[in-house]
Amino acid sequence: MSSIERISELAGSGPALLAADADWPTIRDWRRKIREKLIAQRVAISAEDRSAWSETIGRALTAALEPYASSLIGFYWPFRGEYDPRGVLTAMRERGSRLALPVIVERGQPLVFRLWSPGSLMVQGIWKIPMPESGEAVFPDLLVVPLVGFDGQGYRLGYGGGFYDRTIAAMPVRPRTVGVGFELGRLETICPQPHDIPLEQIITER
Incomplete structure (x- = not known):
């Protein structure tokens, strides 16, 4: 059985184990367990598969961003085996896009986006993810959002901090939203809650 089949089997059976009226603490605990397994699978992707999958994702992401070549695009610095969007976004900048990266100012609060370009002075933020050292807050027209997991309704499983949902709502x-990740993160459902905001588009290697 392939790694994708193993994680699909796990992810697909997970929600069925929850009662239809499961409360948020129960769902949150289930999400935590699924999140840990998905991240472990993602980190373990072979170099060959990662390269091939990333090339496919890159082509699809470039096509999705084509209408926004003159826009302000928020994206992310890759972390824990995430798809690396920097090549695609740097190419968009050369075509006229402005780029911004997220900054975690405080837990439980929306993200702040700051303008970024190659050569920008960066510092380590929470989880040691690089972020622009300074700059005024900007509001992207489109967000390229990383995925740990996702479902067919466009709901995203992230790292559990609620940062993107909170940011989009605030x-x-x-902004328009495009989620990017690997197909192994596909779930039957993330058991969405009122605070979850579905993404408009999701791109994987498939």
């Missing part, structure tokens, strides 16, 4: 104008 923005003065809701």
Whole structure:
């Protein structure tokens, strides 16, 4: 059985183990367990598969961003085996896009996005993820959002901090959203809650 089949079997059976009226603490605990397994699978992707899958994702992401070549695009610095979008986004910058990276100012609060370009001075933020050292807050027109897991309704399983849901909800104008990740993160459902905001588009190697 392939790694994708193993994680699909795990992910697909998980929600069925939850009662239909499961409360949020129960769902949160289930998400934590699924999250840990998905991250472990993602980190363990072979170099050959990662390269091939990333190339496919890159082509699809480039096509999805084509209409936003003159826009302000928020993206992410890759972490714990995530797909690396930097090559695609740097190419978008050369075509006229402005780019921004997220900054965690405080836990439980929305992210702040700051402009980024190659050569920007970076510092380590929470979880040691690089972020721009300074700059005024900006509001991207489109967000490229990393995925740990996702379902067919566009709901995203992240790291459990709720940062993206909180940020999207708080923005003065809701940005377009494109989730990016590997197909092994596909779930039958993430058991969405009222605070979960579905993404408009999800891109994987498939």
